[in-house]
Amino acid sequence: MSDPRKPRDSGSGPPDEPGRGEPCSWCGAPVADDDGFRLVRPGSRATFCRLEHVVPWAMSGAVFDEDDGAPPDLGLGVCAHCGADLAEDAVVLIRHRGPHRIGDGFCGVEHLAAWAKRGGRFRAGA
Numbered sequence: 228m229s230d231p232r233k234p235r236d237s238g239s240g241p242p243d244e245p246g247r248g249e250p251c252s253w254c255g256a257p258v259a260d261d262d263g264f265r266l267v268r269p270g271s272r273a274t275f276c277r278l279e280h281v282v283p284w285a286m287s288g289a290v291f292d293e294d295d296g297a298p299p300d301l302g303l304g305v306c307a308h309c310g311a312d313l314a315e316d317a318v319v320l321i322r323h324r325g326p327h328r329i330g331d332g333f334c335g336v337e338h339l340a341a342w343a344k345r346g347g348r349f350r351a352g353a
């Protein structure tokens with residue numbers, strides 16, 4: 228009466244650690260806290276590994292995660308795309324780059340996507 232199933236001794240490493248990074252809302256890649264983009268609006272948020280992923284995400288319906296936190300007040304008065312005053316339902320895209328947080332506000336997801344399509348602030352010659 229021998230048990231053919233031997234306990235395996237391999238796999239001593241920890242399993243995939245959750246919390247290493249939030250998944251990108253478009254492709255699911257983990258996004259470290261000091262990298263990528265966060266999109267916030269009152270009551271909801273989304274995460275992106277790169278700016279290019281904002282565009283297909285916006286095109287396919289712009290599904291936000293729920294979030295109780297208030298959006299950060301970065302002193303953004305106008306839409307980075309069209310220059311209109313931001314309303315209560317404005318969205319704020321925050322680029323995380325090491326310790327830096329660079330925010331841009333938009334009237335809505337459509338203007339965010341249009342801005343991202345043009346290459347974001349790197350193409351916006353202000």
Ligand SMILES: [Zn+2]
Nearest residue numbers: 251254276280
């Ligand atoms: Zn992504």
Ligand SMILES: [Zn+2]
Nearest residue numbers: 306309334338
């Ligand atoms: Zn706008």
